[in-house]
Amino acid sequence: MPDNSAGNSAIENSVMRNFIGSRAMPDLVYHSPKEISDLLSMVDAHGTSARVVAGCTDFIPSVRTGRWSFDQELNLIDISKLPVLNQIEKTDDVLKIGASVSLTRILESPEVKVHCPVLAQAVEQMASLQVRNTATMGGNICMASPAADTVPPLLVSDAWVIIQDAQGEHKVLLTDFFTGPGRSVLTSGQVLTHICIPVKKANEAAWFQKIGTRTAVIISVVSAAVRVTISNGVCDTARIALGSVAPTPVRVAEAEQFLEGKPLDDQVIAECARMAAQAISPISDLRSSKEYRKDVARTLVKRSILACREALK
Amino acid sequence: MKMPLTFMLNNQQTTLEVDARQTLLEVLRNQGGMTSVHRSCEEGECGACTVLLNDEPVNACLVLAASVQGASVLTSEGLVKNGKPHPLMKAFTDELGIQCGFCTPGMLMNAYALINRAGDNLLTDQVIRKTLEGNLCRCTGYVNIIKSVHTAQKAKLAGEWW
Numbered sequence: 166m167p168d169n170s171a172g173n174s175a176i177e178n179s180v181m182r183n184f185i186g187s188r189a190m191p192d193l194v195y196h197s198p199k200e201i202s203d204l205l206s207m208v209d210a211h212g213t214s215a216r217v218v219a220g221c222t223d224f225i226p227s228v229r230t231g232r233w234s235f236d237q238e239l240n241l242i243d244i245s246k247l248p249v250l251n252q253i254e255k256t257d258d259v260l261k262i263g264a265s266v267s268l269t270r271i272l273e274s275p276e277v278k279v280h281c282p283v284l285a286q287a288v289e290q291m292a293s294l295q296v297r298n299t300a301t302m303g304g305n306i307c308m309a310s311p312a313a314d315t316v317p318p319l320l321v322s323d324a325w326v327i328i329q330d331a332q333g334e335h336k337v338l339l340t341d342f343f344t345g346p347g348r349s350v351l352t353s354g355q356v357l358t359h360i361c362i363p364v365k366k367a368n369e370a371a372w373f374q375k376i377g378t379r380t381a382v383i384i385s386v387v388s389a390a391v392r393v394t395i396s397n398g399v400c401d402t403a404r405i406a407l408g409s410v411a412p413t414p415v416r417v418a419e420a421e422q423f424l425e426g427k428p429l430d431d432q433v434i435a436e437c438a439r440m441a442a443q444a445i446s447p448i449s450d451l452r453s454s455k456e457y458r459k460d461v462a463r464t465l466v467k468r469s470i471l472a473c474r475e476a477l478k
Numbered sequence: 479m480k481m482p483l484t485f486m487l488n489n490q491q492t493t494l495e496v497d498a499r500q501t502l503l504e505v506l507r508n509q510g511g512m513t514s515v516h517r518s519c520e521e522g523e524c525g526a527c528t529v530l531l532n533d534e535p536v537n538a539c540l541v542l543a544a545s546v547q548g549a550s551v552l553t554s555e556g557l558v559k560n561g562k563p564h565p566l567m568k569a570f571t572d573e574l575g576i577q578c579g580f581c582t583p584g585m586l587m588n589a590y591a592l593i594n595r596a597g598d599n600l601l602t603d604q605v606i607r608k609t610l611e612g613n614l615c616r617c618t619g620y621v622n623i624i625k626s627v628h629t630a631q632k633a634k635l636a637g638e639w640w
Contacts, residue, residue: 190499194479196546222540225501226521241498243545269534293590293612295537296522380524381611 189445191227191235200222201329202323204244204356209331211354213223219245219265220299222292223308224269245301250358255280260362268315269294271302280364283371283390290314293382300343303357306342309413311348316414317390318373321361321404327359336361336451343413369394370400370476372469375408376461378452383411386453389465393424393473400424405466410447410458417441420466429474438467485546487512488556490510496543502551503527512553514583525613528584529553535588537612554583557590559640565633566590575626577617585613589627593634601631 174311198204198217208215218224221243227233230340244250250263253274260280262271271277272288291297291314294346304316326342328335328351342349365371371392377383387410394401403424408414420441427433442463451456484491487510494509498593503520506512506529516526520539527538557564563571565617566586568577581625592601592609606627607620615623633639 192479193498195498195542197545197547220540221542221545222522222537225540226544229520239544243542292522292539292603293525293613294609295525295528295535296540298531298534299536301541423536 177467190225192238194238194240195243196240197246199246199248200248201247204242204247205329205331207240207242209354210357211242214238215240215242215353217242217244217307217356219243219301219304220267222296222300223304239307244303244356246467250303251332253277255364256447258364260364262302262360262362264358264360264477266303268292268297268300268302268305273475281318281322281362282365283314283322283364283373283392284315286307287314287318287375287388287390290373290380300454301447302360306339306360306401307351307357308350309343309347311346311411311413312385312388313414314373314375314385314388314407317388317406317408319360320406320414320416321371321390321392322362323404324362325358326359328355329358330355340416366394368396368477370473371404372472372474372476374469376465382450387447387458387461387465388471389462389469391466391468391469391473393477394427395429395477399426399428403437405441405469407441407445407450407462407466410445410462417444419444424470429470434467434470434474436461437470437473441466481485481544483543483547485548486550486591488552489550498542498544501539502529502531502536502541502543502546504527505543506551506553507540512555514554516580516583518580522580522612523614525584525588525610530587531602533591533594535591552587554586557586564590564640565588565638566593566630569630569633570623570626573622573629574624575618575623581615582616584600585610585615585623588613589630593627593631596631598635601627 169433188407198252204424206347217427245265250265252263253276254261268288277285302315319412325336325338373390375385377385385408392404403421405421406416423440424437443452447455447458484493496505506515515538518526522537522540527597528535529538532549536612576582588610599628603624607622
């Protein structure tokens, strides 16, 4: 008879290791408000013991892997059942997307396709169908990851967010929203309720590209978005944003200004891409080295401007 | 926080006592007895726990059980009718789209939703691959899984489907 005891204890050990690796959740009180007034009074009443969630696709892994831990009981406020935050509306020149609209609905929305196609282009490359069916853009923004793929397209589109609290509504430009990795201007008692995007004009084009170690379910090594408007053959306005190359998604102002007022010829585009890569100082981490990130950032900016030029022909 | 959870589980109204900390994956396996919902990465990378939530595929490991109050959940157990395997399951066994079987229940649920969404439009390899990108399989190399989905869609178009 073979002795199985060593084998069994190895299995038990590995089970224990897995269990420690996926920590238990803190004690939760689950709230699911149906009205915006209930939501605001809940976040106000629970203060720092409250967490606002929508899809939970980032919240659950963050707690389980121990990236987030809580000393006290947590009041989880689920905004996914609020009809007013689950709508895509177009008013005048602005596309207004509720914070709990799923990525799949953004991807399939005819309004987004027409008025901000670059956002749909980015969403299509995010995660998997299963995650897109639950995850939201509000969540992607509030997690404030430097690698958030919806953010570069929103930055180049001059988007802003609407934050609500007991005092009322506040409009914050997305360029002013992020303060560091995982950090934003949102404080306890506040909820990001909508994302507003100026609609695409006839003489403009935008493009998004990302590079990861595979094409699906992957965190970007570098992502880039570009938007240009053209009149009389020269670039009128240029917006260039990069993800995963700084503590927050960033715009590269020098490269944008360089492009403005110039025709989009190969030489100008190459120089602009070089300047964009020059302006960033990425870090080396698990996913990539800083040298590779700079190199890829240059290539992605170049390809994105070329794609915009092609679209405007 | 303990709470009663009432939802449609495989077309039957079900009430279970759950803890607000539990994910849908844990509740389906532990309280619901649906062990085809496989626990693997628990962070939405592998798709082994894919179930249909209101007819849309989701990772059960990334859904809080408390949030499915009043919703409908379908697992691959729910595809079996009167002890007969679903034509989709038969396609997977006929085409060898199944080897060790660990990814299979998740693959089935994602493919089931895809075929239902497609209606009369014949699925292309590209669409199947894009849709199943969140379901990892380490055995088959995916080729036979794609074949299985094609075969299953043909079965549906021939009227053998439920």
